Amino acid sequence: MSDPKKTSLYHAHIRHGGKVVDYSGWALPVQYEGITAEHEAVRNNAGLFDVSHMGEVEVKGKQATDYIQNLITNDISAMNDNQIIYSLMCYPNGGIVDDLLVYKYTDNYYMLVINAGNVDKDVQWMKDNIGSYDMELVDISPDVSEVALQGPKAEEILQGLTDTNLSEIAFFYFKKDVEIAGKNCLVSRTGYTGEDGFEIYMEHEDAEYLWDKILEAGKDKGARPAGLGSRDTLRFEANLPLYGNEFSPEITPLEAGFGMFVKLNKSNFIGKEALAQQKSEGLKRKIVGFEMLGPGVPRHGYDVLSNGKRIGFVTTGYNSPTLKKNIGLAMVDIEYSELDTPIEIQIRKNVVKAKVVARKFYTKHYKK
């Protein structure tokens, strides 16, 4: 294994006492003082995350729109300039390549934001599918630093550092050339926590300066740096999927419960035929929420049983910091997917009772 790459904020993480781990080839903090405290800061005040590991790919050219329409499952035809949509990208068999955000500058110019661990695979996949489209792809991942300021006080904190009226940036919209503390940034009202907040893209050389400025501005409002640990518990409670857990090449968006981002009525796209067929035949399995009835914390990868027979696997599980309950998401055979169905989770040598519950563990607090 080669040494993990460092983001521009590596030294800031060390200064703040971050416990740095190797995540998808990046040296990033799993936590600073504690996952629960960081989780609660985001739910109640604000947390600042380094998300510079995310990948960014620009798509430019006359047929940029057509190219992306073919590549992804969601429909970008009605997007406004400066709007963002969430989508999946699938293989011809309907399995998931990755999930992504599509930022639209103009009809001829987009930015796709993809998962860190998938950058090489995704860029190759995008290249393989250029065909005769008149456009070009530029992987700008190495040139961009990104932070996410998330939580109910995010807007108030960031507003103190800019003359741009942030209330004019609507949910899933962005604005470029926003000056934050005198530095040029692209700001979007997006995130991965279930709270209001922003994702801020900047030059590497400005990253540590802005990190410190934002934390300083948020200090007396309860803001704190937050690591990957709370990023995962926050996204999980809000039923936001993670590639490698809820998504994989073996799982389709329909099985994962994200069919609303698959537009089968748009013109052809990769995976359409397989997904349309799966929809018409009916699902054989799907991801459900569950709650433990006996003791133990369910974890990613644990087996799900019914009367001792394996019927699925846990995709994510936690002792939820907000709900203080042991809950999870699991892929189960379709006959066990009804609410209140009794199931069992294999926790090491113990078979522990659980039941299927709604996936909406936590109601998102977006500012729309």
Add this chain to the structure above:
Amino acid sequence: METKKDLLYSNDHEWVRVEGEKAYIGITDFAQHSLGEIVYVELPEVGDDLNAGDVFGVIESVKAASDSYLPVSGKVLEVNEALSDSPQLINEDPYGSWIVLVELSGKSDLDDLMNAQEYEEFCSKED
């Protein structure tokens, strides 16, 4: 990091308090700190006969489940049931929150353990 003079310590960051033929066992301040907030402790069964090096419990933090290894051989006499409802006691008071009480199979296992000073030196290299 805090240690207690009257305890013995293992490489796996368990502490042992010997009382005659019995020993109370828990995890150290260093261990609870590196695990973070503890949300669940899986305890062994009373009566289990375990060897030194066996897993006697599983400690779950928000992030992950970690095995705890018994530093001495013995039979489990008691488990600390208070940890079932309040696992965070280990964070609050690691040396006051024993996990199991065992009847020692022999005293030779104790020779492999460290005293407080040796353990502090051991931890300074781990950090």
